[in-house]
Amino acid sequence: MTAIDMNSVMTKSDTVSGTNLFSKISSWLLTxxxxxxxxxxxxVSLLWTVAVVVVGVVLGxxxxxSSTDLIDPGSTTQLFSIFRVGxxxxxxxxxxxxxxxxxxxxxxxxxxxxxxRGAAFGAYLWFFGMIIVGVSYIGNGGPGGGDPQMVDLFxxxxxxxxxxxxxxSASIATTILTSRRAGMTLIDxxxxxxxxxxxxxxxxxxxxxxxxxxxxxxxxxxYERSTFGATDGINAWIGWALTSPQIFLLAVSTLxxxxxxxxxxxxxxxxxxxxxxxxxxxxxxxxxxTVTQSFYSLQLNGNLSDVAKSLLPFLLFNALPMLGVxxxxxxxxxxxxxxxxxxxxxxxxxFFGVGMVLTGMLGNVLxxxxxxKLSNTVFExxxxxxxxxxxxxxxLGAIAYFGPRIxxxxxxxxxxxGLGLIGVLGVVFAALPYYIAGFTDxxxxxxxxxxxxxxxxxxxxxxxxxxxxxxFVVAFVGLVIKSSRSGExxxxxxxxxxxxxx
Amino acid sequence: MSTSAxxxxxxxxxxxxxxxxxxxxxxxxxxxxxxGSMLAIWLQFRANAPLRESSDGSKMLRDWLPESxxxxxxxxxxxxxxxxxxxxxxxxxxxxxRRADSKxxxxxxxxxxxxxxxxxxxxxxxxxxxxxxxxxxxxxxMFYAVTATMSTLIVIGLGFTLMTMFRSLASRNSDHDLxxxxxVYWYALAAIFATMWFVVYVQK
Numbered sequence: 001m002t003a004i005d006m007n008s009v010m011t012k013s014d015t016v017s018g019t020n021l022f023s024k025i026s027s028w029l030l031t032x033x034x035x036x037x038x039x040x041x042x043x044v045s046l047l048w049t050v051a052v053v054v055v056g057v058v059l060g061x062x063x064x065x066s067s068t069d070l071i072d073p074g075s076t077t078q079l080f081s082i083f084r085v086g087x088x089x090x091x092x093x094x095x096x097x098x099x100x101x102x103x104x105x106x107x108x109x110x111x112x113x114x115x116x117r118g119a120a121f122g123a124y125l126w127f128f129g130m131i132i133v134g135v136s137y138i139g140n141g142g143p144g145g146g147d148p149q150m151v152d153l154f155x156x157x158x159x160x161x162x163x164x165x166x167x168x169s170a171s172i173a174t175t176i177l178t179s180r181r182a183g184m185t186l187i188d189x190x191x192x193x194x195x196x197x198x199x200x201x202x203x204x205x206x207x208x209x210x211x212x213x214x215x216x217x218x219x220x221x222x223y224e225r226s227t228f229g230a231t232d233g234i235n236a237w238i239g240w241a242l243t244s245p246q247i248f249l250l251a252v253s254t255l256x257x258x259x260x261x262x263x264x265x266x267x268x269x270x271x272x273x274x275x276x277x278x279x280x281x282x283x284x285x286x287x288x289x290t291v292t293q294s295f296y297s298l299q300l301n302g303n304l305s306d307v308a309k310s311l312l313p314f315l316l317f318n319a320l321p322m323l324g325v326x327x328x329x330x331x332x333x334x335x336x337x338x339x340x341x342x343x344x345x346x347x348x349x350x351f352f353g354v355g356m357v358l359t360g361m362l363g364n365v366l367x368x369x370x371x372x373k374l375s376n377t378v379f380e381x382x383x384x385x386x387x388x389x390x391x392x393x394x395x396l397g398a399i400a401y402f403g404p405r406i407x408x409x410x411x412x413x414x415x416x417x418g419l420g421l422i423g424v425l426g427v428v429f430a431a432l433p434y435y436i437a438g439f440t441d442x443x444x445x446x447x448x449x450x451x452x453x454x455x456x457x458x459x460x461x462x463x464x465x466x467x468x469x470x471x472f473v474v475a476f477v478g479l480v481i482k483s484s485r486s487g488e489x490x491x492x493x494x495x496x497x498x499x500x501x502x
Numbered sequence: 503m504s505t506s507a508x509x510x511x512x513x514x515x516x517x518x519x520x521x522x523x524x525x526x527x528x529x530x531x532x533x534x535x536x537x538g539s540m541l542a543i544w545l546q547f548r549a550n551a552p553l554r555e556s557s558d559g560s561k562m563l564r565d566w567l568p569e570s571x572x573x574x575x576x577x578x579x580x581x582x583x584x585x586x587x588x589x590x591x592x593x594x595x596x597x598x599x600r601r602a603d604s605k606x607x608x609x610x611x612x613x614x615x616x617x618x619x620x621x622x623x624x625x626x627x628x629x630x631x632x633x634x635x636x637x638x639x640x641x642x643x644m645f646y647a648v649t650a651t652m653s654t655l656i657v658i659g660l661g662f663t664l665m666t667m668f669r670s671l672a673s674r675n676s677d678h679d680l681x682x683x684x685x686v687y688w689y690a691l692a693a694i695f696a697t698m699w700f701v702v703y704v705q706k
Contacts, residue, residue, distance in 0.1 A: 114521050170528050178519045201528075208532045212539035212651075219647040223637040227547075227644070 032116035035406055038102025041094045041123050041168070042399070046477055048090030048130065049392055053470040055083045056385075056430065060463030062447040064456060073448065077144030080445045081235065082137050084242040087388045088250070089161050090130050093203070095395045096253045097168050098123075100196035103402050104172060107190045109181030114174040122167030129160030143234040148221070151231050155218045158238070162211050169200035169207070176200075191263065191276055192398075195256025198284045202249040206287055210241040240295075243380065244364040245286035247387045248321045251357045254394035255280050255328040258350040261401050265347060266338040275331050283324030289317035300371045318368050322361040329354060345416035346401035352424040353394025356431075360386030363435060372439075378458075379438025381445075385431040389469060393423050396476050403480060409487035415479055423472035429465025433458035526683035530690030533655050537694045540648045541701050547644060567706050568639055574631040578703040581624045585692040588617040592685040595666075599681040604673050607681060611667035614688070618660045625653050645702065652698055659691055 028036055058070055059079055071079060101123075105113050113119050136142055136157055141150025176197045180189065186197075217237050220228040229236055240246060259276050289296065298314040299306055332351075335341070363383040367374045374380070397420070404410050434442070437458040551566040591614035598606035628649070636646045666684045669677050 115525060166532060170525055170532075173528055174521055174525045177524050178521045204528050204532050205535050208536035209539040212536050213543065215651055216540065216543060216644060216647050219636065219650075220643050223643060227640040 032120060034105045034113040034116065035102050037116070037120050037123050038098045041098030041101060044127055045091050045095040045098060046473070048086055049473055050470065052083055052086040052091055053466055053473060055079060055086065056466040057463060057470060059083065059447060060459060060466050063459040064463060076447055077445065078137055078142045081143045084384065085133060087384065088242050088247060092250045092388050092391045093165055094126055096199060096250055096391065097165065097172065099395055099398050099402070100172050100200065100253065101168065102406065104193055104196050105175055105179070107193050108176060108179065108184060110175060110179040113171055114179055115171045119168050119171035122164045122171065125160050125164030125167065129157045129164055132157030132160065143231065145231055151221060155214060155221065159211065159214055162207050162214070165203060166207050169203040172196055173200040173204065190260060192256040192260040194277055195253045195280050198280050199249065199252045202252065202284050202287045206246060206249060210238055213237045244383055244387065245289040245317065245321060247384065248283065248286035248361065251387055251391050252280060252283050254350070254354050254357055254391055255283060255325065257394050257398040257401070258332055258354050259328060261344055261347050261350050261397070262332040262335050265344050266335050266341045272331055276328055279324045279327030279331065281324070282327065283321045286321040295368060297368045297370045300369065314368060318365050322358065322365065325354065325358050325361060329358065344401070345411070345413040346397045348417050348420040349397025349400060349423065350394050352420065353390045353397055356386050356390030356393060356427050360390060374438045376444050377438040378434040378442045378444050382431040382434035382438065385434070386427065389427040389430065392473070393427065399480060403484065404490045407484040408490050409483055410490045411479065411483040411487060419472055419476050419479065422468060426465050426469030426472050430462050430469055431465070433461040520679050522680045522683035523686060526686045530687055534690060534694055537652060537698055540651060541698060544644055544648060544701060547640065567641055571632060571634055571641070573703055573706060574628055575703070577624050577627045577631060578699060581621055582696065582699050584617050584620050584624065585695050588614050588688055589692050591617060592688045595681050596685045599678045604670050607670040608667060611663055611670060615660065615663050615667060618656060618663060621656050622653065625649065648698065648702060652695060655691060659687055662687060
């Protein structure tokens with residue numbers, strides 16, 4: 001396998017000769033380098049991740065005891081909304097796409113990104129859109145907001161975010177479809193490239209559906225303010241995009257990251273590679289559930305015919321994406337049996353990231369069984385936390401794996417493994433108690449009133465989990481910065497594995 | 503950065519395959535999903551509209567389109583026909599581009615540009631003839647939302663035509679891929695409009 005000529009990958013803006021601060025900043029802001037655009041998106045999305053987890057901690061503290069008064073009770077809806085919108089559109093989606101931007105051209109042997117200026121424009125649309133969304137929340141906007149102008153601003157900001165992510169997705173998909181090195185077919189493309197293609201095309205097909213609903217809500221909110229439920233209607237009409245199965249589409253890349261790392265660990269082609277491609281494809285069937293903007297539940301009461309009628313769509317929309325994850329996970333574990341397999345620190349993050357996503361998907365299956373009565377309980381929140389934080393874990397695993405191939409310095413093995421395990425602990429503590437509390441009917445989106453039996457215990461553990469995850473993210477970012485500046489110089493071998501077929 | 507990595511052989515040559523065409527296809531799919539989702543919500547609202555008696559009391563009607571609103575069918579049907587003409591013009595441009603005939607490409611795109619302006623003009627005429635306010639009813643809110651979104655897609659296509667035409671004016675004979683991408687977008691837009699025309703203007 002040919003190594004990548006790293007210098008040739010860099011464009012003019014990567015090697016700008018200016019030494020003063022202004023020229024350095026402008027070279028980053030006006031860059032068309034896929035490395036830089038990707039790194040900008042990942043960096044900002046990590047900041048959003050920290051902000052979102054802080055909100056998670058605050059909500060947890062409020063839930064522990066009604067005597068704590070950190071936030072105004074009137075802001076509860078908005079805080080829960082910040083958590084969901086921030087996690088999906090501020091953290092998970094841009095982090096996934098940012099990593100793809102930085103890595104995909106290297107893996108397919110392309111020197112440049114297709115429509116690189118478009119991708120940069122998309123990244124800025126997303127960036128400024130998220131700032132507008134943040135400002136609107138601060139000014140009492142967002143779903144459930146009291147200031148109509150700020151609510152309008154929120155809708156505008158979210159529209160920009162959707163447009164930005166759409167443009168970035170289109171750039172990634174076009175690069176993969178058109179700019180592969182000679183002789184590389186799509187089937188030959190590295191598995192991470194395949195997963196990035198599936199993710200980007202899924203977003204191209206689903207984000208406009210959300211945009212369509214948002215346009216109706218925007219016109220309605222600006223003029224009539226009743227047809228689509230005014231301010232409160234925002235959640236009703238775009239809420240599906242902030243929960244399962246839409247979030248599963250953002251988790252498709254976690255499978256690619258894991259399979260790519262395993263491929264490197266076993267130093268060769270993965271057995272049953274076609275199965276991996278099928279697994280990733282099967283997971284993307286979640287988009288069918290997404291574009292219908294409906295939830296498909298299982299009715300266990302009634303006669304056999306009624307149960308059967310609800311069972312088929314239930315399995316199709318909820319269980320089929322999970323089958324994709326199980327296929328990929330199974331094949332990766334099978335590959336690990338290879339005696340030549342050499343452990344990798346990033347594997348810990350990627351493996352447990354997929355594990356968390358799978359746990360979230362399993363929770364989603366339970367959530368859609370009507371007789372369990374888990375809807376509108378904190379069980380829903382736990383599903384989002386499992387999948388969202390699972391993607392963050394996996395993305396940080398991708399950074400640990402691909403990062404040294406970009407900046408040429410290794411990340412230390414033991415700290416990465418240690419931090420990874422702390423991160424896993426954080427996710428489990430943040431989400432698992434809400435799985436349990438869901439069965440005791442603790443309501444979702446509520447911080448006061450009847451929170452259910454033993455709610456104080458579950459809320460305390462969940463808050464501790466959020467805090468641990470916050471520490472993990474901050475410490476990992478610190479480790480990445482330190483490693484990229486003063487880490488051990490990477491040897492040549494790692495550059496050869498960037499393009500390796502897993 | 504490991505300097506030794508740069509000493510290794512660079513990879514095989516990249517073969518760029520029809521980037522503009524692929525991007526246009528993806529954007530067309532996104533446009534179809536956008537209008538498709540809006541029409542799905544439109545149909546859902548229409549199906550859930552309450553029933554009322556007709557003015558002569560002989561049958562039950564869906565209380566959806568207010569009786570005072572009349573759809574100007576001449577203007578809307580003209581729009582549909584104009585889309586057909588636009589498709590023919592963009593196909594002419596593709597045909598000429600394949601034969602490296604930049605004069606005909608420019609001419610075809612110029613005529614397409616005029617028909618696209620006519621589309622915007624027809625949409626404005628529809629609004630003027632209907633003379634309804636956005637906040638009048640649920641129907642009007644949704645009508646303006648879906649038709650204005652469609653008009654935005656037409657304006658984007660108009661910009662695409664302008665760019666392709668200017669490049670053709672500069673005798674860029676190698677732009678066949680771009681002309682084809684432009685045609686794909688307009689074919690997709692015509693199909694999307696045909697669906698919207700049927701749901702919003704014919705079925706109402």
